[in-house]
Amino acid sequence: MVFTDQQDTFKLLKNGNIASAKGFQAGGLHCGLRKKKIDLGWVYSDVPAQAAGVYTTNVFQAAPLKVTQESIAKENQLQGIIVNSAIANACTGEQGLQDAYDMRKQFAETVGIEEHMAAVASTGLIGELLPMDRLQKGISQINHEEHLGAGKFETAILTTDTKEKGIAIELEIDGQTVTIGGAAKGSGMIHPNMATMLSFVTTDANIASAALHDTLKSITNKSFNMITVDGDTSTNDMVLVLANGKAGNQPLTAQHPQWNDFYQALQFVCEYLAKEIARDGEGATRLVEVQVDGAFTDESATAIAKSIISSNLVKTAIHGADANWGRIITAIGYSGQALDPDKVSVYLGEILVVENGVPAPFNEEQAKEYLLEDEVKIIAKLGDANGKATAWGCDLSYEYVRINASYRT
Amino acid sequence: MVFTDQQDTFKLLKNGNIASAKGFQAGGLHCGLRKKKIDLGWVYSDVPAQAAGVYTTNVFQAAPLKVTQESIAKENQLQGIIVNSAIANACTGEQGLQDAYDMRKQFAETVGIEEHMAAVASTGLIGELLPMDRLQKGISQINHEEHLGAGKFETAILTTDTKEKGIAIELEIDGQTVTIGGAAKGSGMIHPNMATMLSFVTTDANIASAALHDTLKSITNKSFNMITVDGDTSTNDMVLVLANGKAGNQPLTAQHPQWNDFYQALQFVCEYLAKEIARDGEGATRLVEVQVDGAFTDESATAIAKSIISSNLVKTAIHGADANWGRIITAIGYSGQALDPDKVSVYLGEILVVENGVPAPFNEEQAKEYLLEDEVKIIAKLGDANGKATAWGCDLSYEYVRINASYRT
Numbered sequence: 001m002v003f004t005d006q007q008d009t010f011k012l013l014k015n016g017n018i019a020s021a022k023g024f025q026a027g028g029l030h031c032g033l034r035k036k037k038i039d040l041g042w043v044y045s046d047v048p049a050q051a052a053g054v055y056t057t058n059v060f061q062a063a064p065l066k067v068t069q070e071s072i073a074k075e076n077q078l079q080g081i082i083v084n085s086a087i088a089n090a091c092t093g094e095q096g097l098q099d100a101y102d103m104r105k106q107f108a109e110t111v112g113i114e115e116h117m118a119a120v121a122s123t124g125l126i127g128e129l130l131p132m133d134r135l136q137k138g139i140s141q142i143n144h145e146e147h148l149g150a151g152k153f154e155t156a157i158l159t160t161d162t163k164e165k166g167i168a169i170e171l172e173i174d175g176q177t178v179t180i181g182g183a184a185k186g187s188g189m190i191h192p193n194m195a196t197m198l199s200f201v202t203t204d205a206n207i208a209s210a211a212l213h214d215t216l217k218s219i220t221n222k223s224f225n226m227i228t229v230d231g232d233t234s235t236n237d238m239v240l241v242l243a244n245g246k247a248g249n250q251p252l253t254a255q256h257p258q259w260n261d262f263y264q265a266l267q268f269v270c271e272y273l274a275k276e277i278a279r280d281g282e283g284a285t286r287l288v289e290v291q292v293d294g295a296f297t298d299e300s301a302t303a304i305a306k307s308i309i310s311s312n313l314v315k316t317a318i319h320g321a322d323a324n325w326g327r328i329i330t331a332i333g334y335s336g337q338a339l340d341p342d343k344v345s346v347y348l349g350e351i352l353v354v355e356n357g358v359p360a361p362f363n364e365e366q367a368k369e370y371l372l373e374d375e376v377k378i379i380a381k382l383g384d385a386n387g388k389a390t391a392w393g394c395d396l397s398y399e400y401v402r403i404n405a406s407y408r409t
Numbered sequence: 410m411v412f413t414d415q416q417d418t419f420k421l422l423k424n425g426n427i428a429s430a431k432g433f434q435a436g437g438l439h440c441g442l443r444k445k446k447i448d449l450g451w452v453y454s455d456v457p458a459q460a461a462g463v464y465t466t467n468v469f470q471a472a473p474l475k476v477t478q479e480s481i482a483k484e485n486q487l488q489g490i491i492v493n494s495a496i497a498n499a500c501t502g503e504q505g506l507q508d509a510y511d512m513r514k515q516f517a518e519t520v521g522i523e524e525h526m527a528a529v530a531s532t533g534l535i536g537e538l539l540p541m542d543r544l545q546k547g548i549s550q551i552n553h554e555e556h557l558g559a560g561k562f563e564t565a566i567l568t569t570d571t572k573e574k575g576i577a578i579e580l581e582i583d584g585q586t587v588t589i590g591g592a593a594k595g596s597g598m599i600h601p602n603m604a605t606m607l608s609f610v611t612t613d614a615n616i617a618s619a620a621l622h623d624t625l626k627s628i629t630n631k632s633f634n635m636i637t638v639d640g641d642t643s644t645n646d647m648v649l650v651l652a653n654g655k656a657g658n659q660p661l662t663a664q665h666p667q668w669n670d671f672y673q674a675l676q677f678v679c680e681y682l683a684k685e686i687a688r689d690g691e692g693a694t695r696l697v698e699v700q701v702d703g704a705f706t707d708e709s710a711t712a713i714a715k716s717i718i719s720s721n722l723v724k725t726a727i728h729g730a731d732a733n734w735g736r737i738i739t740a741i742g743y744s745g746q747a748l749d750p751d752k753v754s755v756y757l758g759e760i761l762v763v764e765n766g767v768p769a770p771f772n773e774e775q776a777k778e779y780l781l782e783d784e785v786k787i788i789a790k791l792g793d794a795n796g797k798a799t800a801w802g803c804d805l806s807y808e809y810v811r812i813n814a815s816y817r818t
Binding site: 057058091092234319320333359396 | 467469499643721722729731735739750766809
């Protein structure tokens with residue numbers, strides 16, 4: 001991982017996680033939804049936190065998302081989150097909704113908070129009912145000390161992910177130390193407009209829920225909504241952020257002199273988690289970053305970046321370390337965006353492969369070597385105006401097919 | 410292949426092909442663009458034919474498409490088509506355009522027609538210039554009798570396709586026998602709005618070019634634009650239809666009493682070729698047909714059908730013969746179309762798997778067996794109104810990744 005000059009305003013915490021911010025705890029345990037892996041996780045703040053969420057745009061929104069939105073709608077606050085993996089509780093009708101309510105109720109009672117202060121999230125197979133007996137037995141054990149630990153939470157929320165995804169950073173605001181931590185899971189059904197992904201961010205910053213909500217929405221569009229693994233937008237995607245104010249800074253608003261520092265720090269955490277999801281995409285062997293600039297608008301650049309990062313042909317070419325720039329050009333061309341084809345230049349990292357719409361001579365061996373690196377950058381310079389965007393994804397491998405040809409069995 | 414009741418109005422010709430209609434010839438030869446396989450093909454009508462074309466919507470339209478459009482624009486007629494595979498002559502700048510003009514000129518001279526009566530098509534790798542010396546040597550041999558044969562043409566236009574795609578049917582119009590034949594190639598970069606695909610249709614029907622053009626456009630939207638292999642829309646897609654009038658029927662217009670018969674026959678040919686392209690998608694092991702009905706509009710049904718057929722997760726599940734209907738529901742849900750999730754039912758063939766938005770009990774073994782068949786149908790009944798559409802695609806296999814991870818090498 002390479003950190004850029006953004007670090008000037010904040011500091012990355014070694015082993016930082018979703019429980020790094022003051023007043024937060026997290027944990028996980030095995031309740032039997034999966035054979036062995038921890039499958040039930042929770043986050044808890046010892047005081048009520050301002051809360052905001054963004055949710056999948058899929059018409060078939062899963063039951064837990066409905067319940068979570070109801071919780072937040074009440075007072076724009078949350079104090080805890082309960083999450084299970086293995087079963088998504090999506091397309092489960094009335095019974096599924098009731099199960100999500102029951103999950104929320106029992107969790108709230110167990111940790112001693114009001115029902116509407118609890119959020120519920122699920123991820124896994126669609127269309128199966130939760131085995132509530134196992135889940136309830138699990139929730140009843142949440143307070144046992146041996147289940148505490150952000151690492152356990154990070155594990156509990158994973159499905160086909162191959163590794164845990166957590167981070168925390170620190171910055172000073174009003175002379176107070178503010179911490180922002182987070183955890184996330186991917187890794188299939190990942191596509192802009194909320195990946196199949198759950199992401200939870202906690203901070204002890206003092207910030208009102210309206211500002212928190214606007215910030216989350218704006219940052220999500222530049223981070224979680226800019227990643228793709230396979231173009232499929234799930235029924236369960238959700239990002240929640242909780243801010244419990246324990247850092248003691250002056251309330252953060254756009255007028256606060258350090259607003260930008262906070263915004264950038266939160267963006268860094270979300271971008272980090274989004275990239276980790278893309279990097280750990282099903283079957284992925286490397287992270288691909290697509291940078292588009294010179295588009296007529298930022299929206300247009302966004303559409304073009306998503307078109308490139310979503311192309312199966314681009315993704316397989318990168319998997320094969322094949323500098324097949326024709327596929328990049330093709331994906332730009334079918335993005336549906338206005339652009340002058342004769343002004344388009346394309347780089348693989350620093351290697352110019354297309355200049356003003358026609359091939360540039362380049363060293364194939366050098367390009368192949370570059371494409372074998374862990375992180376690959378595709379840069380498209382359109383030369384039309386100043387619109388720009390960045391998107392992240394991964395290569396498409398045999399392993400992706402293997403995982404998804406038999407996910408249920 | 411199963412033929413339906415459509416056969417009442419027309420007859421499938423055994424070994425029918427692009428040269429079955431009166432006055433048409435086709436051929437192919439090896440000119441050295443590829444190692445061994447025939448790589449240069451042509452179609453010729455002994456009289457000028459009314460002509461119409463539809464072309465890729467990709468901004469980076471390849472040089473031959475520009476030249477072909479220029480040809481047709483002149484008199485709405487064509488008398489010949491020259492096609493090469495291996496190199497797409499796309500993103501090749503001024504030189505590429507000149508090469509396409511030169512190809513057209515030499516072909517026209519060789520077969521003795523005016524330049525603007527010739528169309529040019531190319532398919533293959535993007536960004537490389539055509540080796541014009543080899544191509545020119547090839548074109549100079551077109552009149553040699555040993556190169557004649559529709560089978561040779563069908564082979565000449567293939568790239569990663571595994572088999573030739575040709576058809577011809579016969580019907581009676583005004584007491585005259587009218588023949589419609591065609592040939593096509595796929596098989597990667599295939600997606601609605603013209604697959605990476607070339608498709609050529611010839612008929613001896615008597616029809617004015619305006620009617621021919623409107624018909625082709627209308628039928629393309631229901632056939633070639635409804636197939637997908639990998640979501641990538643190429644720079645070189647083109648469908649051309651030539652009608653030389655030799656059948657001697659009264660001119661076909663929407664007012665002709667047998668207009669519907671002709672329309673349906675032409676649609677059958679285009680749909681057949683489109684399905685053959687999908688069936689032969691890169692790495693495909695089976696044809697997938699998605700039928701959507703009950704949508705609010707036909708346009709909405711089209712978007713939903715395309716969303717399902719394009720989903721990597723649906724495609725890999727079918728590859729694994731896994732009745733993972735959750736992915737179908739998910740793809741419906743993120744299609745961006747208005748629909749009532751509680752009214753959606755989904756069938757795999759005749760097996761009901763989702764009823765009114767929730768899982769229906771079904772026999773997993775029976776579903777698995779069905780999904781292993783050569784042709785798989787996914788049927789989504791939305792129950793909102795009467796909009797309907799059908800789309801075709803294929804499963805996503807290891808082989809797709811293998812082919813595309815190393816296409817150039």
